[in-house]
Amino acid sequence: xxxITQTQPGMFVQEKEAVTLDCTxxxxxxxxxxxxxxxxxxxxxxxxxxxxxxxxxxxxxxxYSLNFQKARKSANLVISASQLGDSAMYFCAMREGHGTSYDxxxxxxxxxxxxxx
Amino acid sequence: xxxxxxFPSHSVIEKGQTVxxxxxxxxxxxxxxxxxxxxxxxxxxxxxxxxxxxQDESGMPNNRFLAERTxxxxxxxxxxxxELEDSGVYFCASSPLxxxxxxxxxxxxxxxxxx
Numbered sequence: 589x590x591x592i593t594q595t596q597p598g599m600f601v602q603e604k605e606a607v608t609l610d611c612t613x614x615x616x617x618x619x620x621x622x623x624x625x626x627x628x629x630x631x632x633x634x635x636x637x638x639x640x641x642x643x644x645x646x647x648x649x650x651x652y653s654l655n656f657q658k659a660r661k662s663a664n665l666v667i668s669a670s671q672l673g674d675s676a677m678y679f680c681a682m683r684e685g686h687g688t689s690y691d692x693x694x695x696x697x698x699x700x701x702x703x704x705x
Numbered sequence: 706x707x708x709x710x711x712f713p714s715h716s717v718i719e720k721g722q723t724v725x726x727x728x729x730x731x732x733x734x735x736x737x738x739x740x741x742x743x744x745x746x747x748x749x750x751x752x753x754x755x756x757x758x759x760q761d762e763s764g765m766p767n768n769r770f771l772a773e774r775t776x777x778x779x780x781x782x783x784x785x786x787x788e789l790e791d792s793g794v795y796f797c798a799s800s801p802l803x804x805x806x807x808x809x810x811x812x813x814x815x816x817x818x819x820x
Contacts, residue, residue, distance in 0.1 A: 625811075631816065633796060692738065697747045698748075
């Protein structure tokens with residue numbers, strides 16, 4: 589069963605504008621973590637931001653923020669002031685479990701973001 | 706601190722040949738994971754080592770794939786014999802035994818092309 593859904597296969601955004609990349613997830617475990625990764629054309633996977641299921645506040649890391657709506661099971665990534673270098677694939681991911689080190693991370697299908705000058 | 710290192714970065718082999726991919730995790734990271742992304746598809750989990758032990762190998766596609774992590778340091782992933790559908794990017798990631806809130810650190814991946 590699909591656990592991570594990213595409904596936007598491709599997105600365009602004007603440079604300097606903000607963009608929201610959608611992610612919904614499915615889990616029955618009360619303890620989980622949510623991640624966003626960026627994969628530029630060069631291929632490496634870059635960790636962007638993390639949100640724990642028990643975190644009271646939405647995570648922020650520089651221009652990245654995670655809009656965490658627990659009841660709706662959504663964890664959208666917001667990129668403010670888009671830059672040309674933000675053009676990449678973006679993957680939403682989840683780790684289920686009880687916060688142990690034995691739980692694997694599973695990925696969504698990804699969203700391709702293109703920033704237009 | 707050195708990151709997760711994978712090599713080769715690219716490999717082109719013929720169907721039926723053998724290829725071995727290597728991953729050097731961040732020093733001290735007991736967790737090591739292998740993932741694969743086949744062209745245009747999702748990133749799929751292959752397996753997870755905790756130190757030298759296989760914690761979870763539920764994602765290994767078939768017995769043509771063999772992963773090892775002798776001594777709990779670097780890991781190898783061997784594909785023998787390779788098939789066309791094995792083409793894709795193979796990622797390795799590592800994390801410490803505790804404190805997963807920072808996410809895994811991924812290597813740059815090995816792009817495998819089977820022709």
